[in-house]
Amino acid sequence: MLTIATWNINSLRLREGLVVRLIRQEAPDILCLQECKAPAEKMPLATFAALGYPHAVVRGEKGYNGVAILSRRPLEDAGSIDLGGLGQARHVAARLPCGAVIHNVYVPAGGDLPDPDANPKFAQKLRVLAHLRDHFRAEPPRRAILVGDLNVAPLEDDVWSHRQMLDVVSHTPVEVAGLTDAMEAGGWTDVTRADLPSGKLYSWWSYRAADWAASDRGRRLDHVWASRDLMRAAHDSRILRDCRGWESPSDHVPVLARFDL
Template sequence: MTLRLTTWNINSVRLRIDQVARYVSESGTDVLLLQEIKCTDDQFPVRAFEDMGLPHLKIGGQKGWHGVAIASRLPLEEAPNLGLCREGHARCVSATVKGVEIQNFYIPAGGDLPDRALNPKFDHKMDFYERLTAHIERRDPDARLLLAGDFNIAPGEFDVWNHRYMLKIVSHTPVEIETLTRLQQAGRFSDVIRDAFPDPEKLASWWSYRAQDFRKSNRGLRLDHIWTSPGLTPAVVPGSARIHEPVRAWERPSDHAPVSVDLDV
């Protein structure tokens, strides 16, 4: 069967539940990975997800901030809980679907100053990546593993609106790019979106709310990712990976667009 999987930083699931329902209906998504749900587990709109055909849930909620969730048409089985966040934030939730281990992340943004000694938020971000990389180095590359979510790093020259300028800005600084590359190499992960749309095509999944017209300002970043392990990459359906940019133009949108891929499982 074909499994359609989407990752989306929703920036408040309760505020945007109508957009979620519309997207699920129009996209045919089978598994939805959400970040920044911004609610506790008991506040999560369970009934709405049941109504949209995604009744199987794994929720990692947090009051007012952060929070992640997995919603699925298919039953969810347990997967390792990585517990990577030193601050105890709800930034990772996991599940297994049809033999595919899914790790859904909302990785810290890192503040404004790319200096670990002077900026605790940036140190937290780097620490999260170091812990995740250490975990991946111990994993079997033949496992069917998928990492996805808001990684808060745009890795490539064509994943930002202005490479030279953004090299000074947290999300695209050299140390962050090196850190993300180290993680990708540790697991030999495939970046399914960039594989589908090779350089030099410009890609973005996030656009600031500050721009009145995000398309006109055209200052996007590709912060949202889906990666597959060597054991899972052959299951990626060619040509299926995409960024759903039109969703960013919906009424009262998240500042992130959904990113999806199909897996032949």
């Protein structure tokens, strides 16, 4: 049994202590982080190694993006995809001794205007989603798990108000279609929603809210997917809402699932 956690940490060096707290509280076998905002050599990997996570596969860049896979178990670097041809650290993959591959993905947020002609950031986001679709259509995943901040809340219950969010970046129809196409192209299953099919689920709350918990205008932007041959191996999904209330938090919270590999 393998527990995997994914978390957009919004600066690994700034929130190193929160990662330590999560490790001590939950002890996942594998922890995938996004938006590390540091080159690989500046990530505090020694801290996590001392806590029992000596294996790491990372891609980083100064001040932006960055993805890391930390593990109690041995990992083999399985490469990375230059998503959208942006030249940014938005994907890294690792292979476990059992042969299963973990993809850690950070899709661009896309800015504030959902118009690819007027907003280059939104155009980049759609390009990244199309790249994921085309990649997994050409190379169908086998014994694979994909996690990360995909920056799209696809379902009506993945946002606080479906009607009011239809024109807001992260829940627009074109983004939802892009994410759905990528999922279907690879035969992926949304593990969290397979386990928790009904009710509101959020993994992100804006910093702009005076009281995030009281307003509770969240979005489910962070995902765990399983390839078709692992869909029945996944279970026990959880979203750690309480982490949003930790001191100096990320605006995202961890999402976890277990796999029988």
